[in-house]
Amino acid sequence: MSAFARLTRRTLLQLGLAGTLALSVALPVAAEADPLPSWNDGAAKTAIVDFVTRTTTPGPDFVAVGDRIATFDNDGTLWSEKPFYFQGVFVMDRIKAMAKDHPEWKDTQPFKGVLENDMKAVVASGHKGLGELLAASSSGMSVEDFSAQVVEWTKTAREPRFNKPYTDLVFQPMLELLAYLRANDYQTFIVSGGGVEFMRPWTEGVYGIPPQQVVGSSGKTEFKLDGDKVSIQKLPAIEFVDDGPGKPVGINRFIGKRPVFAAGNSDGDLEMLQWTTLNPGPRFGMIVHHTDAKREWAYDRDSDVGKLDKALDEAPKRGWTVVSMKDDWKVIYPFEK
Structure with missing residues (x-):
């Protein structure tokens, strides 16, 4: 019975x-309906369901509702990041659109590399060059104007391999995981190296994560009053980099509580996973491992984008769950269903 x-x-x-x-x-x-229908039965799915059950059922591992904090990297964890970070594609599209007003760019790196689709030159410019591209493509405008540009890009830009909007390349199994956690009174946050102003315009519609629950890298801004018109203006300088050791700092600064659940996919998420799991009480660390070259991409230790090396080695020592896209996911994207 x-x-x-x-x-x-x-x-x-x-x-x-x-x-x-x-x-x-x-x-x-x-x-009871399967909360994770796009996940194959196996160790990863079992570990997730077991953790959520234990932490939401009265007992030794019960976690109070107010402490049920789950943090997720974005690039490579919630949506694809190959062959280049999607925000990087947005920046390069903006540079190309602005190039007619900047003839000097055709002879100046990294702008020259962007205009010639020379990704090696762009990558070789390093953080300094990428900072210059970010500043040129987004500073000198209000946050509202920048958000409008991002929204328009998500509607019109197409990822070339799948010929889909970039926001269609989100991972169906992760959408289910986010919904499953929220159904069990977890608050879900994005903690990403991507730009916070780039993500906030669309994360609620795509992931169900509102702007105030998005933590990311940010540029400097300033308040401006022009008559009765007020705005926040973007400045050509970096304020905070939410990657690597910056992620625990960002979590502490903007969330104010240590997560009990954290998911990432690269060495840039290592410190977030350490900050979450190296603490008493029930903790869950998860790594999305890109192992499916047929349906998505396969990469880890030698990748220029989303390199997974140190975190992959540390996972078994810390008891982190490594999710194989090829083995653990029935589908990758929502449009495959």
Whole structure:
């Protein structure tokens, strides 16, 4: 007899309604729907469900609702990041659109590399060059104007391999995981090396994560009053880099509580996973391992984008769950369903 049937029997007896007992026990009891239908049955799925069950059921591992904090990297964890970070594609598209007003760019790196689609030259420019591209493509405008540009790009730009909007290349199994956690009173946060102003315009519609629960790298801004018009203006300088050791700092600064669940996919997430799991009490660390070259991309230790090396070695020592895209996911993207 199921738990539901036992509860029904006890309630009816207590109410003196034994005459209807046979009917109540005979009623079909609906099986609980699988919260992660795009996940194959296996160790990874079992570990997730077990952790959520333990932390939301009264017992030694119970976590109070206010402490159920889950943090997720974005690039490579919630959506694809190959062959180049999607925000990087947005920046390069902006540089190309602006190039007619900047003839000097055709002879100046890293702008020259962007205009010639020379990714090696762009990557070779390092953080300094990428900072110059970011500053040129987004500073000198209000946050609202920048958000409008991002939203327009998500509607019109197409990822060349799949010929889909970039926001279609989110991972269906991770969408289910986010929903499963929220159904169990977890707050889900993005903690990404990507730009916070780039992510906030679309994360709620795509992931169900509102702007105030997005932590990311940020440029300097300033308040501006022009008559009765107020705005926040973007400046050509970096304020905070939310990557590597910056992630625990960002979590502490903007969330104010240590997560009990953290998911990433690269060495840039190592410190976030350490900060989450090296603490008493129930903790869950998860790494999305890109192992499916046919349906997505396969890469780890030698990749220029999303390199996974140190964190992969540390995972078994720390008890982190490594999720194989090829083995653990029935589908990668929502459009495959």
